[in-house]
Amino acid sequence: MALARACCTHRSALSAAHAVRRLSVSAKLGKEHFKLLIIGGGTAGAATSNKFGPYLGAAKVAVIEPNEMHYYQAGWTMVGGGMYNFEVTQRPEASVLNNKCIWIKDKVGQFSPEKNTVITESGREIEYDFLVIAAGLQLRYDMIKGLPEAFETPGVCSNYHRDYVKKTFPALKRISEGNAIFTFPNTPIKCAGAPQKICYLSDAYLRKTGKRDKVTVVYNTSLPAIFGIKKYADALMEVVERRNIVLNTRHNLVEVKPDSREAVFDVLDEKGQAVRQAVWKYEMLHVGAPCSPIEPLRKCAALTDDKGWVDVHPETLQHKRFPNVFGVGDCANTPNAKTAAAISSQMETLRKNLKLAMKGKTPTAKYDGYASCPLVTDYNKCILAEFTPNGPLETFPFNQAKERFSTFFMKKTFMPFLYWNFLVKGTWEGPKYIRKALHLGMSK
Incomplete structure (x- = not known):
């Protein structure tokens, strides 16, 4: 049994190493043109890679992301409060990107949406048919x-x-x-x-x-x-x-x-x-x-509003000027709070609308502005705020503005599991259907 586990672990390690090697080497080969180019390998970028890597096939999707490590930043509240070790909030970037995608370990330097190209900081010119900007923001x-x-x-x-x-x-x-x-x-x-x-x-x-x-x-x-x-x-x-x-x-x-x-x-x-x-x-x-917004976006007026955020239709997430460009996550000028929970709900809209755009059809799916913020108030209490710009939109059939241990347990234990195993893997698209079921179909 121990030998079987060891062999399994060894095969997994070899597989992961092969994936990293293939991604790194492939990014340097041949003509750099992709059906889909994703800017950023954070929460939104990783989830997008896992949705569209399998859909479009091997080497059709590329992700520009310079960092070797991916961080569960929502866990840093718990690190600061002494409840987590920092190490549990990080994993190799290769483990969260889809292995059918090309990982370009570089930073975006310049956007040229009129030419359907992006230039990296190292000077590589990359062409795309469709672009998803999931660049997060800059501290x-x-x-x-x-x-x-x-x-x-x-x-x-x-x-x-x-x-x-x-x-x-x-x-x-x-x-x-x-x-x-x-x-x-x-x-x-x-x-x-x-x-x-x-x-x-x-x-x-x-x-x-x-x-x-x-x-x-x-x-x-x-x-x-x-x-x-x-x-x-x-x-x-x-x-x-x-x-x-x-x-x-x-x-x-x-x-x-x-x-x-x-x-x-x-x-x-x-x-x-x-x-x-x-x-x-x-x-x-x-x-x-x-x-x-990151500096390359602040310098690209064609893609952004007057404050440097990616200028998208707030419901469809499609760019207002370039129909082959979508913005998702913190870098977009949607009116929602900038949280991982918002990204989870945006993923359903992006999945549907980007596929429609790729087929030459008009996007019809609509993001409702949902976001969530688990407000930890003690070492055993939490207020689970869920809302849209119009007010509360709660999943559970009880008052979530009340401090509770149950919601603290969700924040500390369940949400990291949800993040690593479902959200960045592209399979968690928010609690909408759970909310409808718990409210007997009487919720949005």
């Missing part, structure tokens, strides 16, 4: 003066970055008095709940370790409210008030002074304009990363 810590230097000092951390998330729990263990400040930026951001999740976990940890009385927990957000959907905002405000967390709205972090351990915030008016500044001393500072 812009450079937008905050002094922050890159501050990350080299104790106590400054961010769950949004694979290096800086490793500083969060050590900073939490280290602090014994003073201010623990958590920030939300004045830009679009992926997983908008992440800055307050770690705020709540930090408060819970400080209480558990008997340090909370000497530490002031502060949540400074650039937004006018703690959350964009009123039902969940009301529930979260109850958490904030019960836990004595200092909440400052319309506060945008603009500078960090590591020598004096000060964080400088612009205080914004109702139009988002700075009217004055507020300076806070910190012992711990968790920074919600400002985000933007």
Whole structure:
């Protein structure tokens, strides 16, 4: 039995190694023209590769992705809170891309949609019949003066970055008095709940370790409210008030002074304009990363709106100007929250509409704007926010705005399994049919 397991493991390892080798070598051979080119190998890009690699056949699909590792970034809240080891949130990129696809280990340098080409940073020109832009977004810590230097000092951390998330729990263990400040930026951001999740976990940890009385927990957000959907905002405000967390709205972090351990915030008016500044001393500072589209998109006005996001029809995900281009995930200008759950629901729309476009037909499937944010509020509680831009759209037939252990268990244990085995594999397209069944067909 042990020998059989060993042989099986050996065959799997050889198969994986062969896949990586084939992908790497194939990307360097022959004319670089593909039926489908995917920009990005993150959640959306990997799922797209697994949907269309088998559909179009070997070597018809290519994925441009420079990173060797793929990260389950939704798990970094748990890493920062001391519940996961960082290593469980990463796997080799080759393990999540479909093995019928060509993996081009490079970065996109320039888009030329009029010519149906993309040029990589290394200068390779790649032609396509259809293009799916799943480029995610770019963390812009450079937008905050002094922050890159501050990350080299104790106590400054961010769950949004694979290096800086490793500083969060050590900073939490280290602090014994003073201010623990958590920030939300004045830009679009992926997983908008992440800055307050770690705020709540930090408060819970400080209480558990008997340090909370000497530490002031502060949540400074650039937004006018703690959350964009009123039902969940009301529930979260109850958490904030019960836990004595200092909440400052319309506060945008603009500078960090590591020598004096000060964080400088612009205080914004109702139009988002700075009217004055507020300076806070910190012992711990968790920074919600400002985000933007990647630079090549910001430089390609033909593909983007005036803010640099891929300009798609929000329901069909097809580009408004180029019908052979689709945008999916965080890089698109759809009005939903930028979460992995949103990508799962977008996958059904992309699967149907891209296949229709490939047959010369008009896309008809419609994305409803669904997104979800499991708002961890303690080491055993979670508020499972599910919504569209129009309001809550909940899967379960109970009030999901209430803190529950069951939804915490889903976040900690079930959702990583769902991510690795179904979402990035292209087989999970959101909870729509489960929701309909649980609501006896009376839900959208």
